[in-house]
Every structure is written in structure tokens, then in C-alpha cells.
Amino acid sequence: MKSLLMExxxxxxxxxxxxxxxxxxxxxxxxxxxxxxxxxxxTIPDGGEADALVFLKRKGRDMRHYIKKHSRFxxxxxxxFEIDYGERHRQYIDTIAQKLExxxxxxxxxxxx
Numbered sequence: 001m002k003s004l005l006m007e008x009x010x011x012x013x014x015x016x017x018x019x020x021x022x023x024x025x026x027x028x029x030x031x032x033x034x035x036x037x038x039x040x041x042x043t044i045p046d047g048g049e050a051d052a053l054v055f056l057k058r059k060g061r062d063m064r065h066y067i068k069k070h071s072r073f074x075x076x077x078x079x080x081f082e083i084d085y086g087e088r089h090r091q092y093i094d095t096i097a098q099k100l101e102x103x104x105x106x107x108x109x110x111x112x113x
Contacts, residue, residue, distance in 0.1 A: 021048025040084035
């Protein structure tokens with residue numbers, strides 16, 4: 001159910017949202033009874049999260065209707081939206097790691113035998 005629901009949410013966002021900021025669904029958590037779902041998002045460019053959350057909260061009812069129309073789920077969950085800070089931190093660490101690597105140098109030093 002999780003992957004199908006993630007596809008439905010992403011499809012709705014792709015159809016309804018402006019491309020600026022680009023909203024990406026990174027993960028979602030589903031309650032054990034399938035009645036509540038938290039959708040985690042990131043945006044490109046950084047800093048568009050507030051606008052994205054306003055849009056998603058405003059369109060939450062329409063998204064539930066879209067999911068109901070395009071799926072055969074017995075229960076259509078209530079949706080909440082949050083910024084995926086874990087993904088933001090991972091991206092930040094990746095950029096730091098790339099800056100630390102020197103161009104033209106291998107990332108691991110090899111000991112001569």
C-alpha cells in the first residue's frame with residue numbers, strides 16, 4: 001500500500017503543483033490502521049518548503065479525492081505533510097564531502113606495496 005500511495009501522491013503533485021518550487025515526495029509513513037499518512041517532501045530550490053507546505057495543506061482534500069478516484073483502497077487516509085529534514089541533511093553532507101575531495105585526486109589513498 002505504501003508504494004502505491006506514494007505514487008498517487010506524487011502523481012497528484014505533478015499534475016497540480018507549480019514546477020517552482022519542484023516538490024519531491026521522499027517518503028511516507030502509514031499508521032498501523034491505514035487511517036493516517038504523513039508525507040515527507042523536499043523542494044528544489046531550497047527554501048521553497050514553506051510555499052510547498054501551504055499548497056499541500058490547501059490541496060489535501062483534493063488529493064484524498066484524487067487517491068479515491070485513482071485507486072481501490074478500502075480506506076482513504078488522512079494526509080499530513082512534513083519537510084524531510086533527514087534528506088536535507090544527507091544532501092548537505094554529500095556537498096561537504098564533494099568539496100573535501102580534491103579534483104583529480106582519488107578519494108581513497110592507496111599504500112604502495
